[in-house]
Amino acid sequence: MLRLHEYRYHRPARLADALALLREHEDALAIAGGTDLMPNMKHRLFTPRHLVALKGIAELRGIGLADGAGNPVADDSPHARELVIGAGATLTEVSRNPLVRRVFPSLAAAAGKVAAPQIRNSGTMGGNLCLDTRCTYYNQSYFWREALGFCLKKDGEVCHVTKVGRKCVAAHSADTPPVLMTLGASIDLASANGTRTLPVADFFIADGKANTVRRRDELVHRIRIPLPAPGLRTAYRKVRQRNSVDYPLLSIAAAARLTPGSGVESLSLVVSALGAKPRMVSGLDKLAGAPLHEVVDAAAALAFKQCHPLENLIVDPDWRHAMVPVYVRRALEEMAVGA
């Protein structure tokens, strides 16, 4: 049985208080649903002396429309420019929200495919963005990791996947960020110093040690997704061993804007769960103008060429590589139906 270590539990009621606590205590971590942090603490991957609970903070809740300046507006307002999701919204709430389902069905699908119902009832959007990377040699008990001499990501010097690399290649394993990237979403990161806004695509870095630019004293406050012009189609595909509970072995998020004659005006494609950072497939702008069903193969070939899976999960990397074009095709064909 894996037990937790000793820590102090803080329960701030306001965002400002939470940010002050994170600033005050060097070894404090934030906890929302705790569905990622708790198992990792049991494995002694994190041993914070202070935990700052975000559950009671009203400012982090809610899903709704906002104007261009981020101020809430009614669902039928002509001034609505973006959908705003509080970092504390649970994955169940996001997957069931009528607005999300209608405007961004791929986001509702991705949130609804995270782990299992119990986990989605606890886990939050902010937590999903900050999900720790995963690797065969990392997500293990202290005893297991110690026996192997630890690894680059935690307590050790060597990467057991690449043997020589100085960069951690643990896999980004969250379902919603790839979708948010295809939707051009940004996030508000709050700290005691103020708030900075950055595109979700710039939130992640290609080093699995700590694969986001979030500083320890910063919190994801909310996620902002620009409302699309008509003609947006989206899809999310997830490969995993079982159809529930599991993290992705490979995930594909896609979004395309189609003009009335069904030509592709723009197409974005993100492949994830392979490396530390979700990969935005490049070169898709050359495919614009043709009908979506005619660019499926070319897009799948581009994705295949740009992805290089490693043996960071206990599944054959060549097989995961081979599945990239298969699932890109399935995602795009789903979007092309009825186009």
Next chain:
Amino acid sequence: MRFILNGAPAEVDAHPMKRLLDVLREDCGLTGTKEGCGEGECGACTVLIDGEPVVSCLVPFAQAREAEVVTIEGLGGEHPYQRAFAEFSGAQCGICTPGMILAAVALGPAPTLEEVRTGLAGNLCRCTGYEAIYRAIHSATA
């Protein structure tokens, strides 16, 4: 710390870092809630917090403050699902059963087979192959 346990006010003096699972089993003596994986993957330790199924091995006791917690004991032993699981062999070794039943209870009075399949997708069973569980739930709601 105060919370509502199976419909009655409860006050338990336990460390806030203790897992709700351990508080229920060790401090409250309610051993119906089982520990499976301890990592949030198997659903054996499922309890209802404010009506929603969650895995109690990932909930620090402090997060249950003022909340309404329902364990398998809260169903009183006579719930139609409890009888049906016994009758239709939905329970074999029994470790997953309390979590299965609570996750099913959270689906409301008459869930469809599809709702049961997705609603129980976070509860793993190594004995039944799931079909006996679905049959038990269906028989109790039909």
